Amino acid sequence: MRSSRLFGKTLRQVPSEAESISHQLLLRAGMIAQESAGIYAFLPLGRRVLRKIEDIVREEMDRAGGQEVLLPVLQSFELWLQSGRLTSFGKSLFTLVDRKEHKLALGPTHEEVISELVHRYVQSYRDLPLLLYQIQTKFRDEPRPRGGLLRVREFLMKDLYSFDIDEAGLDENYERMARAYENLYARLGLPVLMVEADSGAIGGKDSHEFMVVADTGDDKIIYCPDCGYSANAEKAQGFKKTVNSVSLLPLEEVATPEAQTIEEVASFLGVLPERTFKAVFYFADGEFVFAVIRGDMDVNETKLKNALRCEELRLATEEEVKKTGVVAGFASPVNVRGIKIVADDSIARGANFIAGANKRGYHLKNVNYPRDFQPDIVTDIALARSGDSCPRCDGKLLSTHGIEVGHIFKLGTLFSKKFGASFLDRDGASKPVVMGCYGIGVGRLMAAIVEHSHDGRGIIWPMSVTPYQVYLCPLYLDDPEVSSAAERLYLELQSAGIDVLFDDRDESPGIKFNDADLVGVPLRLTVSPRTLKNQTIEAKWRTEKKAQLLPVEGIAAEVRKLLDEREVSGRP
């Protein structure tokens, strides 16, 4: 490609709307252009990168045994009613109405469509296992698009769905996909952390996310440097020690005037916060919920939401709390009637805790579960934090941020049951197909690569996804020797099957070098009178300071060799 003909321009100034580094660089390099909030056009350079990433994803899915399909973007509302996810997706679903007043959704994902499809074509255990995938544009009306390609409303995504006769088959495919994902990220030059994830409203057994560690990531990861335990903060567990494990003492009311917060109560009574109970009030799908947790911990709302199996969870307002008769600051799970109580299991790890007395100015001492109160649910609803002890070893947990570039789920029979996707086993018994789903955001991967691989001058593309392999950079084009050598070289490289971006513009060396660095092409070939008089061309890697001289004669073969070495080593 000739730069003079290339659609899209590099920008010297950063467009003011761009905050994240990948957003800035992709805009400046002329890879993408914003059309609307969370909606982007891919310009020729960006399109090439996106296609290369897509091809790598496709290759790895094929290699893992996947078969590619293309599914409808326009999906009937009935499908969503049938799965019951109309409400859980809620406002994120883009909807429209056709001329017959029939409601349709722009597909945000394809579990419904694929389950319905498989229901029609899979009848026997002989048809399984089956791996189907598609790579196509999906739509989600995100509450807040952000960070350029990191969170958008219209995006290219790969989803693979696995169909098995039983859990064992699912487990096997799950492992297979996890390995395929690892290959794929390695080929993209991305170091990725596989972390335990919350499976959310979709339910299911296991779920893992693949994270690129980056400050700009909007997911928080909790991990243990000692044993390798890592999980999304929504899901992560911390070790809960047992406190004050002595024999149970009788309940006792004590006056605690003015002491309302955990800190105030604890210091007033001369104990550590871990000896107290903390009460937090929520509204879950319109129902008031009293959450109890030990005073040294905080409630993880994702876990609470899962425990309650609710769609919508929010903190209760002061008024709402008042209305229930609970006394904020002195609230207690003891002797509360008609209110749903959810307790973190930390309340059972220890004895003789301090809790409110449901009476202004008083607390209760020696509160014990289950002697003094009986919550509706007791489970883990605690937020794990950096500094907590690891649940698996003696290590201390740390936290970091990550960009989610892949998410895999064991769906089980959730969708197959709803869509009647069942098969007859060997014994002629009808069973629901066991499903898994495995997603990757292709556009987000592109942004993640840039977030991970860049420097002060611009993008540094890995060889595997670079829009062009070689940046052919002639200086002093008005010198006929240079222009003819450059033109000749351009043809030779192309004939050798090398992707070349030929900067045939009549620009100064500074501009050309800077553009080459900004666009991030791995290898730059500089043609100038200086080296040409010795029959040589200067070759410089994007990642290196120093250049090397290559003889003009047979240069295409030499460049081919250099590129192949890089590709194999996986270095940019």
Place this chain on the structure above:
RNA sequence: CGGGGUGUGGCGCAGUGGUAGCGCGCAUGGUUUGGGACCAUGAGGUCGGAGGUUCAAGUCCUCUCACCCCGACCA
């Protein structure tokens, strides 16, 4: 949805109620050229939109739209 911010030429920005500007980019000509050159000339704007106040509105008022950031939210 709550809080904050910004809308003026392709991009970045300035602009006291009184003739719409600067830098970059773009066009033409010339001199230049190893890390974003210089000179000259020139094109390009219904100041996000709609109302209103005023002799006069980019500037003041009301409404509205879009975009960005923080939070909520986010298989």
